[in-house]
Amino acid sequence: MHGGGINAYFKYRIDAAYFLFRHKKVRYIIVSGDNREKNYNEPKMMKKELIKKGIPSHFIYEDFYGISTLHSVLRVHKVFHQKKFTIISQKFHNERAIFIGNCLGLDVIGFNAKSMISFDRKIELREVFARIKALWDVSCYFYIKSG
Template sequence: MGLKQNKGGKRKVMYVLIIFITIMIVMVFVIDKIVSLKTKDYIFDDVDKIPANRVGVVLGTSKKLKNGNNNYYFIYRIQAAKKLYDAGKVSFFIVSGDNSSKEYNEPQDMKDDLVLAGITQDSIYLDYAGFRTLDSVIRTKDVFGQNTFTLISQKFHNERAVFLAQQYGLNAIGYNAKDVNAYYGFKTMAREKLARVKLLLDLLVNKKPKYGGEKIELP
């Protein structure tokens, strides 16, 4: 009798676990779809079709991978920013990324490569505290005083960033940098699904950027 009860109890636990995992998987895919649908009219691939904004925000990523190889997410974002600049669709850039140590400085790396690409130094402003997409978006408003701007990253990242901006009443659009191939970007795409769930949780608890800072005025 005791053995049967033990087996029955294990089955119930197993069923509950399966139901819980199924709900979590469905929730992840539903949230992912909502973010994509809500932002599809504000995301652009064609530089000729995207509306012009005075300010573009290049979202940060590391210049190099951990193995020392080039990070193509970084390279393609620089190229996308240059296209907007050359087409007259953006006049100033905020490069927003992680500068958590002296040895790791995403904003400076982005600025250096933008200058090498032919963008004037006085057109580029550095946000050293863009540790997360949430920080980058909110600091664009709170620190740099911008309510209207163009986000520059890969499509999956732009969707999340534009969705976040919409929740704070900001007039943001996204210009999609070239994406990497499926094999190269598989882990990133998997993390993105979870990042979108985390995004909604951050909104529910009214998450704030890690750092504020003095106001920086753009011309």
């Protein structure tokens, strides 16, 4: 999505969220993501696409401070007061997000959106570092919390 266009990962996640909402598997949707740059606002883009698909805006909540997976998961609990929720993403991201949620004592499940047929090497490498960062983030969170 960076650079202006909608990428396949984004599209498939929006499609999955719409599918779950339409089939009454989720009642509300929290769109969480980055908006630190003036012309880049992930939650607004997600909400706009979900509304285009027919989901009424009052069922969609925006989290503008989801700058990392840890922040997004933490904020669903702390800001939106949810201890049990579904994360909609691709399998590789859900594995990491569920790990973080479980470490925080939350009841988190994932719904795997459609993924790319051929896995992008850049995404694969990024995910290796993202998983290392997730371990670091969770460790730091508990260190700060206990200190």
